[in-house]
Amino acid sequence: MTRRIAICAPSTPFSREDAARVSALAEAEFADLQLIFHDQCFATEGHFAGPDAVRLAAFVECANDPEFDAVWFVRGGYGASRIAVDALPLLGPSAHEKQYLGYSDAGTLLGLLYRAKIGLPVHAPMPTDIRRAGGEAAVRRTLGYLAGSHEGLEPSLDGRTPAAAFNLMTLAMLCGTSLMPDLSGHVVMVEEVAEYHYAVDRLLFHVTGCLASAGIAGLRLGRVSDVPENDRPFGCDAEAMARHWCGKTGIAFLGAGDIGHDIDNKIVPFGLA
């Protein structure tokens, strides 16, 4: 039975050329999947894939359409927070029957949907990963998951402890807002890209401080990549930072998580895998 996957852009725009590459890969290797790129993926206005109202309408349309089995966010880059809260009251019964997949800025919507117990949010590679060298592997991982494979799951997931995965900045911005899900009992995985080491430390201060009283099962640190060079070295690496802040806040540091802004980014279904 064919599964139909709607693709929309709550944050920044994609290109038709790269969409065609992703569609071709899916057609060649996943006969049971049908990808439908919403035209809104290619809209642009300033930073965003179209105005807030256009991005909102496309997401709600995809989520509410009973013909779709999943909504795949095409790309991150910032913008989902501008539509997330407005989207919530517009989501109907069909929105509850779906998987929602993405990462980075799309984590804003995953977090809100998880908080609202709507569908199954999944941290997973996005169509935009086709742009990375070897990015077919990342795209294929999500397509495989959508087709029913568990091969791409993050390896520490044990099937008994609920989990969630976020870009560190994205989670930091959700903390304390009305979008923040209840992560009690969860293993929380975080990854970061293109932030100075001092900024990573600052984000870990904030996130561990906010999660200190949330009763999470522990923190796993994904990859912290493409760190810009500062005028001086920070003095310790990201794992030492995570250990420091977990220690200060009484959060269990559980080691590495196999997620990141790269082609090896693994799949983390929110809750139990």
Add this chain to the structure above:
Amino acid sequence: MTRRIAICAPSTPFSREDAARVSALAEAEFADLQLIFHDQCFATEGHFAGPDAVRLAAFVECANDPEFDAVWFVRGGYGASRIAVDALPLLGPSAHEKQYLGYSDAGTLLGLLYRAKIGLPVHAPMPTDIRRAGGEAAVRRTLGYLAGSHEGLEPSLDGRTPAAAFNLMTLAMLCGTSLMPDLSGHVVMVEEVAEYHYAVDRLLFHVTGCLASAGIAGLRLGRVSDVPENDRPFGCDAEAMARHWCGKTGIAFLGAGDIGHDIDNKIVPFGLA
């Protein structure tokens, strides 16, 4: 009567040359002020002005010494969050009798001290502002305030509505943590420097979302300066962002605040001026 001002570095280091320039300015123009730069201002370890323990000890020493009337933070740059919580239980009775002055990353300590009702935290230019072109004006503003002048106060302060001022990123990182002060009834001023427009919008999403239920009197937007150029324009300016997020969260947008990472940065005593 001479007022003695202790200067320490909770975040990043200063230089002896620039300290000498600030001291010379104070000696020449403010006969009633005596500046004492703690040697820790010139310590370095990685990103920081010495290890956490050294920065902590210097701050606590300055705050607890009854010979000092005020503690002036020499510079921001990140690091205060690593010593703030540990400092709190170490502060004795003399710490309550002091003014604490600074901005940018030093706002982390101002926020915590305000939460704990210890002394008078004051958003104010720092010794490091001597490095800006025309920076003597900024340094002079704080020295004047320490000597009893009200000339450098932020002009919207009305003496009836309590206020607080923060770097936007610094406040964003405090939100939801055990360092966050109660800002109910307060005019909250924020300013930012060297962040992309999309990052400013993201921070405003977070801060207004966190403050939505805090009952603040309203938000004033200081200057958002040195915005890096992105690969595409964001689509609106910082004031439009502030209006957007205040509108979404039911916070009154009160207009501009006369603060920023520049020589015109005005003084905002926390609470009533």
